[in-house]
Amino acid sequence: MTDFAATRAQFHLPDGVIYLDGNSLGPLPIAAERRVAKMLREEWGEQLIRGWNTAGWMVQPRRIGDRIGRLIGAEQGAVTMGDTLSIKVYQALASALELNPSRKVVLSDSGNFPSDLYIAQGLLASLGRGLTLKVVEPEEVEAAIDGSVAVLMLTEVDYRTGRLHDMRALTGRAHAAGALTVWDLAHSAGALPVDVAGAGADFAVGCTYKYLNGGPGAPAFIYVAPRHHETARPALSGWLGHEAPFAFDLDYRAGRGIERMRVGTPPVMALTALDAALDVWDIASIEDVRAKSIALCDLFIREVEERCPDLALASPRDGQQRGSQVSFRHGQGYAIMQALIARGVIGDFRAPDAIRFGFTPLYIGEEEVLGAARILAEIVGGRLWDRPEYHRKALVT
């Protein structure tokens, strides 16, 4: 059984804060400070350019990719790191489309993170050829998978509500219809058990600043099923995906396996922080995290519903159908969240009306859940959100 006191001790959490936004940005792993300082002084500072070989910088993307791969059920050597999630969505979708050249439709849903849809729109506008993006409601996805679909592109956990898609069932359905799949695991990796290999996913991508605690703007990951390793053409064909980057040939030749999904020079400092952040998984099991996450979310729903009849649950009530977050709707959601933050309870707001709370058992326990529910009830019950400063829109919500 995972010792959650021990996992919590690995994070820096500020005094007076109940942090329920690890689904947006995980907290600082204390080890990251030391490891980044060491990377700066002992690696970059002392080894300089030699660090690419002597400090292992060049192999970081694949080594760390495998660490994440173990959390998402990937085969060894099937995950690499780099760029941002949006870029990795582009790479995965472009590759998947080329592997299914006779079809014209990318199928997604309105619960996908908007950037994934934007990236698809941009890619399809570039490609032309009559390719179209079809966006249906989440519950209509299964019925919409037909013989026109080239690629089914979904985010497993809805960023607004936490609603969970059945990756295995939908992937099976897509394959039966002759479509490939691109899964975005932004709200899955580190939050719940994922089995990309078992589900038969073709491509999967994700970010590492949420439940993997890599820090603001931490690098993304991409998974490519081994059966596609030698046939997927990277549309973003940068030198580090080349078979021999330091031969400096004038013609691109895709590298072996997942290496071809690398693009440019890897972000060493950010990967170093992420590597430290992943150490917590040496003492935590994702199954234990999942079980406790469901319990904490259930407790929060119960406590909030008892005290706040004005809030409407936006998340599935059944923990098995939900990621590691709970959202409620309220017309004054934005101001309520500002009032909560002013009281030290940090969640976030997602337009148009959702207040969202992430529960990450690595560093959150029952005490925080009860505290947050109590303060939320005080604010909603007492209309304490009704102050001008809580209605001022910030740049980032």
Next chain:
Amino acid sequence: MTDFAATRAQFHLPDGVIYLDGNSLGPLPIAAERRVAKMLREEWGEQLIRGWNTAGWMVQPRRIGDRIGRLIGAEQGAVTMGDTLSIKVYQALASALELNPSRKVVLSDSGNFPSDLYIAQGLLASLGRGLTLKVVEPEEVEAAIDGSVAVLMLTEVDYRTGRLHDMRALTGRAHAAGALTVWDLAHSAGALPVDVAGAGADFAVGCTYKYLNGGPGAPAFIYVAPRHHETARPALSGWLGHEAPFAFDLDYRAGRGIERMRVGTPPVMALTALDAALDVWDIASIEDVRAKSIALCDLFIREVEERCPDLALASPRDGQQRGSQVSFRHGQGYAIMQALIARGVIGDFRAPDAIRFGFTPLYIGEEEVLGAARILAEIVGGRLWDRPEYHRKALVT
């Protein structure tokens, strides 16, 4: 006049090393250690998600973009940061091609960095439509600019030899022929005065880990001429390039001006280190850096040619025609460089036969130039490169 003792004091340089590879990876700016540590503990650690507003993370890309913009002659608000150079090449080239839809040819040269050519090959393979990449020798570029060329895509300074293209003349020639330009400033920014606005460049891109000392894998920059701000369509259309990222609309609408060239969540830690690295430009003038760089390169050429008749100068002899590096050719170049590194003189090797030395006056002076020439002469004269360990190929050269 720039005080080069003061600029040098801003960098950590290891004992016993003459570092002539700042054209590949600049050394650690001492301030970066403190600033990154502060960002980790006081910003990420204490402010958590709030840091996007309170620590200014969301506006970092444009703020730092403007700092770099001042070094390359860009208009205010015309440069932003993020991703890697290869990704920014893709963005710039894709946008430029769309702005010139009736033409079919991307013109480049064999002195372009291979990743730029690879990216172009990947993009054109995706787009189809009969688009082709034409690669000529550097000296043939001007003559090859004709009415078929959609985009002229060049790196100003040749990574192998330091040969400098005339950005203003070639851009004028391209425009006269109805072509747009994409300039890669990887070996220019921070090395020599650049005037993208004055030259009329349409797009420019660059990395920040060379002469801008941002650290291994530091983020790239992209410049878009203001006349294209509202018409350039970002092929990589991620959420942070959206007009209103936090509205979470389902449809992409390009943001205003350079903001649309942003893609995913910005790499805050890396941008923080880069921001610290740019402080040296508060006390250094790029004109002084350029003048001293030419003097140092000239001195190195003179010293090496006097002592090493076996080495053939690969760089232009005229400093005005050269970036901030000097290369020599030798059949045993790889082993010679390994022997140099073993003696503490760090340059690098570029296949097939070039040994390459970067001279960055911010932290390199005459003493290092003379020391490096002396050691190089000992190695070449005494054939001290003739040891098995110097012939073993490293992953990164």
